[in-house]
Amino acid sequence: MVRVVSRAEASAAVLDGGWRFLLGTLQSAVPVASLAAGAEVVTAAIRAAGEHADGHLRADLRADRVVLSLQTLRLASLTSRDIQLAHQISAALAELGHSTGSQAGQRAVQMLELAIDALDIAAIRPFWKAALGYTHEPSADGPTDPIVDPAGQGPAIWFQRMTEPRPQRNRIHFDLCVPHDEVAGRIAAALAAGGRLVSDRRAPAFWILADAEGNEICLTTWQGRD
Template sequence: MERTLSGREASEAVGGLGWRFLLGAIRTSVPVGSLAEGVAVAAGAVAACGSEADRHLRVDVRPGRVVLTLQSLDHAAVTTRDVTLAGRISAVAEESGSRTEPEVGADAPRSVQLLELAIDALDIAAIRPFWKAVLGYADEQGADGPRDPLVDPVGQGPAIWFQQMDQARPQRNRIHFDVCVPHDEAPRRIAAALAAGGRLLSAARAPAFWVLADVEDNEVCVTTWQGRDG
């Protein structure tokens, strides 16, 4: 029976296969040498999922990599079925000479991540329709409340969520980035940002998120799934 998984359950179930849990889905990046090779990897993933591909699998094919995403569209979450499909895809990739495990080392390319935009607002319900209309965005699957996040229906742009303010902050940037990274890559990403001149403003909510800023105090959060369940 298909069951929805918590972030911890999903992460632990697929971590050994090279997949990572990010924002309600599991993802992996498969290095390829050409677009033709990428199409072949994508075709193998679709074949591994069979009739369940359309309801679970999303594929982004580029000349150097193929990003595979699994999430149950019916549940808008990772389920036990997605974990099973991840195992099938990884097995097929290995048989064809590819890999779903990320490269490691200081010079390794990043694996997977997601970008969100956070907009500070005093009246979220008043500004949300504007951003939905001007960006051509849609309500998140299973959520259509006046304060819920917005997503790009074709998956090209970052998700947008709204942060409730209790008073105006005219001297602070009102829009900031949230960079969701694999939990085991967060320390390396933060260290690189600090080495590049950034400052750590807060780790009070780590490992859910760390707040960093550049030298002009523009803020960004590095986030992971950890510390969010429950």
């Protein structure tokens, strides 16, 4: 039986295969030497997924890498089927000499979200949905739910409720979801580049960092959320 799985279960099930859990998806970056080689990777992944490819698999093909993403799209959630497909795809690619994991020195997978602070989320959400040509995720079209790019090109946008106006502070910030085993290095690099740690109170779910002028970004992981 196909079932929705927890963040911890999903991450543990695919970690050794080079996949990482990010924002309700399993993702893996497969290094390739050319677009032609990348196309072979995508074809092999589709064949490995079989009849489930259209409903679960997405691929971003580049000349140096293929980023594969798995999610049960009709639910906008991760299920046991996606874990099964990750293992099948990894095995199929291994037979072709490819690894579902970035090479040393190559940045792995990550997903960007934008967070918009608002006193009345329901009042501003339709504007952003219309202006960006975005839509809602399956079964999540409430007045305060996130919105997403139906073409998968832009970052998801979610809305954070404010209890009172906050003048002189940015009200749109980046949320960058990175693999849980890479976040410490990313934080260290950002601090070394002139940033500062605003808060780690909610770590390991997220850390708030800021540049020298106070503009903020949250580095997030799946951990600390279940």
